Amino acid sequence: MQRRKFITTAAAAIPAVTFGRELHLQESRTDHGFVVKANESRFKETTLLFGGTSPNDIKVSGKDTDGQLTLFEYTGNVQGGPPLHVHPKQDEIxxxxxxxxTFKVGDELHKLSKGDTIFLPRNVPHTFAQTSEKGKMFFMFQPSGKMEDYFRKLATFKGQPTPEEGAKLFADHEMLVVGLPLGL
Structure with a gap:
C-alpha cells in the first residue's frame, strides 16, 4: 500500500511542479511596463565608470526579464575601451x-557612428574603442548574466583597473580576457 501511495503522490506532483516553475518565472519578472527617463537608471542607480567620468545606466534590468536581457545606456567621456574578450554565455548588441x-569582432574591424548597430555573438573575441571625444550608446546582453554586477564593481575603481585587476574582474563575471584593447 505504501508503494501505491508514493506512486500516486509522485504522479500527482508532476503537473504541480511544472506549473510552479512557470509561476516562479512570472513572479521574478515585472508584470507591467515602465518608463526610465533620460539621464536616469532603472533603479535610480548610476554607475560612473573611469574615475566617475562616464555614466553607465541600467535601463532594463535582468530583474525585469528573469535574467534574459539587460539594457544599458553609456555616455563615454573618455576615449578607449575594454581589452579583447569573450562572453561564453551571452550575445551583445x-x-x-x-x-x-571602432569594433573588432573576430578578425574584422568595423567603424560605427550615429545610428549604426552591431551584433557580437557569444564565444567570438571582440572589443571596441570610442574614438571620438564623446560617445553615447545603448548596449544589451542576452541573457543578462553577471553584467550588471560587473559594471557596479568596475565603477569602484578610481580609473582603469590594472591588466591583472581587469582580468580577475572579467573572470569573476563570466568573461575571459584574450588580448589587448584596440590602440587609438
Whole structure:
C-alpha cells in the first residue's frame, strides 16, 4: 500500500511542479511596463565608470526579464575601451547614439557612428574603442548574466583597473580576457 501511495503522490506532483516553475518565472519578472527617463537608471542607480567620468545606466534590468536581457545606456567621456574578450554565455548588441567607435569582432574591424548597430555573438573575441571625444550608446546582453554586477564593481575603481585587476574582474563575471584593447 505504501508503494501505491508514493506512486500516486509522485504522479500527482508532476503537473504541480511544472506549473510552479512557470509561476516562479512570472513572479521574478515585472508584470507591467515602465518608463526610465533620460539621464536616469532603472533603479535610480548610476554607475560612473573611469574615475566617475562616464555614466553607465541600467535601463532594463535582468530583474525585469528573469535574467534574459539587460539594457544599458553609456555616455563615454573618455576615449578607449575594454581589452579583447569573450562572453561564453551571452550575445551583445550595441546601438550608437553619438560619437564614433571602432569594433573588432573576430578578425574584422568595423567603424560605427550615429545610428549604426552591431551584433557580437557569444564565444567570438571582440572589443571596441570610442574614438571620438564623446560617445553615447545603448548596449544589451542576452541573457543578462553577471553584467550588471560587473559594471557596479568596475565603477569602484578610481580609473582603469590594472591588466591583472581587469582580468580577475572579467573572470569573476563570466568573461575571459584574450588580448589587448584596440590602440587609438
Amino acid at each position: 550595441f546601438f550608437i547614439i553619438e560619437g564614433e567607435y
